[in-house]
Amino acid sequence: VNPDGLANFVIIADERWVFRFARDDHSRQDLARERAVLELIRPRLGVSVPDFTPLGNDGVVSPLIEGTPLYRHDLLRLDGAAQDAFAKELASFLHMLHAVTAAELEAHGLGALLPGATRDEWRARFEQAEQALAPYLWADQRAWLADLFAPLHDGRLAMTFEPVLIHNDLAPYHILMAPHRSTTRLAGIIDFGVAGAGDP
Numbered sequence: 001v002n003p004d005g006l007a008n009f010v011i012i013a014d015e016r017w018v019f020r021f022a023r024d025d026h027s028r029q030d031l032a033r034e035r036a037v038l039e040l041i042r043p044r045l046g047v048s049v050p051d052f053t054p055l056g057n058d059g060v061v062s063p064l065i066e067g068t069p070l071y072r073h074d075l076l077r078l079d080g081a082a083q084d085a086f087a088k089e090l091a092s093f094l095h096m097l098h099a100v101t102a103a104e105l106e107a108h109g110l111g112a113l114l115p116g117a118t119r120d121e122w123r124a125r126f127e128q129a130e131q132a133l134a135p136y137l138w139a140d141q142r143a144w145l146a147d148l149f150a151p152l153h154d155g156r157l158a159m160t161f162e163p164v165l166i167h168n169d170l171a172p173y174h175i176l177m178a179p180h181r182s183t184t185r186l187a188g189i190i191d192f193g194v195a196g197a198g199d200p
Contacts, residue, residue, distance in 0.1 A: 004173075007031075007193060012064060018050070021059040028058060030193040033110065035060065037195045040108050041100060041165070047093045048176075048188035067176030067187030074177065082185065089186040090175065098200040100165035105197050114168055114198040119159050122152050161199040168194045 002010040007027040008020040022028035035052050042049055052060040068074065075083060105111045115121060126149045134142050151157035167174070169191060176187040 016064055017061055018064050019055070019059060019061050021055075027193075031060060032057075034191075034193045034195070036108060036110060037165070037192045040104070040110070041097065041192075044099075045093065045096050047089070047186055049192070050190055065176055065188035065190065066179055068179060069173040070175035070177050071172055078185075086177070086185040093186065093189060094200070097167065098164045102163040102197050105163075105165060110165075111197055113163055114166070114194070114196045117159075117161075117163075117199060119152065122149070122159075126152070163197040164200050165195060166198040166200055167192060168196060168198060 002012060004010075005020070005023075007030055008022055011019040011021075013019060020031065022031050034050075035054065038049055038052060042051065048065045050060075050062040050065070052062050054060055070086075075086065078086070102111060116125070126145075129145060134145060137145065167189070170189075174191045175189060178185055178187040
């Protein structure tokens with residue numbers, strides 16, 4: 001049992017299969033959306049992504065993609081050439097992913113723009129961070145937060161973009177490194193549950 005899934009209950013069986021079961025109605029919708037996104041992108045990507053078989057309305061099973069999360073300390077242990085090769089593979093994946101246009105997403109029922117596309121939405125996020133997070137930060141961390149959002153407040157950050165497919169949760173634990181030395185470093189990308197039309 002993998003306890004780290006926030007939206008899904010995850011079981012890895014026999015080191016070969018990944019079972020995911022939605023925890024609630026919202027997770028169930030995300031899982032259905034993820035299946036649709038994966039069906040759209042799998043044929044055009046040069047990297048492994050989950051290959052779902054539905055298990056009723058609440059779950060899916062897919063072959064395990066062998067790999068370990070792209071943790072910073074592991075990446076920094078690689079020599080410079082290996083780091084560059086990994087970055088090139090990841091950039092290639094992003095290039096292919098972002099080639100999926102808003103029109104294609106719309107044609108597959110995935111065209112709704114993701115939250116976070118407007119200046120007002122980001123200002124609201126900043127206000128939430130200031131109220132809920134800033135009181136627990138040290139002065140230098142509060143200054144960092146203000147500096148991070150400064151381009152948004154003073155208009156330096158352009159908020160115009162052409163929507164394309166984005167992963168929207170491309171954290172290190174969703175990027176898998178190949179477990180053994182091979183011709184590729186990038187083993188796969190997982191968890192497309194919140195992917196959709198957004199700003200690449």
